[in-house]
Amino acid sequence: MKLPKAILFDYGHTICYETGAFSLAGFEALMTHAIKNPHGLSPQQVYENERKWYARCVTQARTLGLEVANSAIWRAMFAVLELEFDCSLQELEAVYWDNACPPRPMPGIEKLLALLKEKGIKTGVVSNLTYCTKTLTDRIDRVLPSHDFSFIITSADFALRKPEPQFFQAALKMIGENAEDVWFCGDNTQADIFGAHGAGIFPVWFETDIPRAYRTAADEVEPDFEHLHIHHWDEMTKLFQGA
Numbered sequence: 629m630k631l632p633k634a635i636l637f638d639y640g641h642t643i644c645y646e647t648g649a650f651s652l653a654g655f656e657a658l659m660t661h662a663i664k665n666p667h668g669l670s671p672q673q674v675y676e677n678e679r680k681w682y683a684r685c686v687t688q689a690r691t692l693g694l695e696v697a698n699s700a701i702w703r704a705m706f707a708v709l710e711l712e713f714d715c716s717l718q719e720l721e722a723v724y725w726d727n728a729c730p731p732r733p734m735p736g737i738e739k740l741l742a743l744l745k746e747k748g749i750k751t752g753v754v755s756n757l758t759y760c761t762k763t764l765t766d767r768i769d770r771v772l773p774s775h776d777f778s779f780i781i782t783s784a785d786f787a788l789r790k791p792e793p794q795f796f797q798a799a800l801k802m803i804g805e806n807a808e809d810v811w812f813c814g815d816n817t818q819a820d821i822f823g824a825h826g827a828g829i830f831p832v833w834f835e836t837d838i839p840r841a842y843r844t845a846a847d848e849v850e851p852d853f854e855h856l857h858i859h860h861w862d863e864m865t866k867l868f869q870g871a
Contacts, residue, residue: 631871632830634778634803635744637765638790638814641840643737644771646729648841651831654728658720664712674709681705686758693792695783698758721763731771735835736861741775743868750778754799754812756789756819757782778803791818791823800827811856813864815840817848821855831855832864 637643643742655671667870669677681704685696699717706712713720744751757764765780779802788795800807807828816822824831834854835848858864 631868632749632811633807633809634750634752635811635813635832636752636754636799636818636824636829637805637812638820638834639753639757639768641734641815641836641838641841642813642820642834643734643741643753643781644731644768645734645838646731646841648729648863651728653816654724657727658713658724661710661713661715661720661723662708663714669709669711674711677705677709678702681683690789693789695756695787695789696758697760697784699760699784701758708862718760721759722766725759725763725767731767733771734838736865738772738774740861740865740868741772743865745775747868747871749868750803750805751775752778752799752803753780754790754795755780755782756816758784761785789870790814790819791826793823793827796823796827796829800829817851818842821851822849825851825853825855833857835859 640646652671652675655675659671681701685701686795689696698721702717702720736862739741741751753768755764759782761780761782763785768777768780780800781799783789783795786795786798790796800810803810810829812820812824812829812830813832813834817833819831821831831851833851835857836859
């Protein structure tokens, strides 16, 4: 097997896993930053409004392979609800996300990333998220402080979502390598594995028994093309150690 010059990673349930899902706790923390709330809205009421906006904007856009930024939804929703806050929308994203879904490094990822750095293999992160790139970058820097990715991007800042080939093509330009010299690692077979394959990138399906709030094992489809299927990052570490 030809080893790559660069490896691109998905974020969620790949390099990190999260210990929660959409949560009222996120809006309870967010509303502590409210400086104007003329209707006396509770965190629960704001949360219920956000779920309606999410269903209307994000869910429909994703059927077309498009992404709507969380900040755009909140900007409109907060205007309608006449809410104002003491910090920016990007800062509010971080407050919400950190309290709703605390992150943890995926077991074995730190050892693998250290080895890739030692071998001079470039790395990047390409994630389907409504959160902006800065919010994700700050989160990854906190959880994996010893590793510097060449770049981190989210679909919120690129309008397109995986498996759209243009999203992968943008990532290839940013990593500076041809598709045949790059691997893509992710947990979602449709977005990550079939998407990478469609863009000419070698796919690595990362499947762990750590539960996901947003997908089950039944959602995945076994690829019918060449790929690597691993269940712990130590498997890939051993592969590169022997190279």
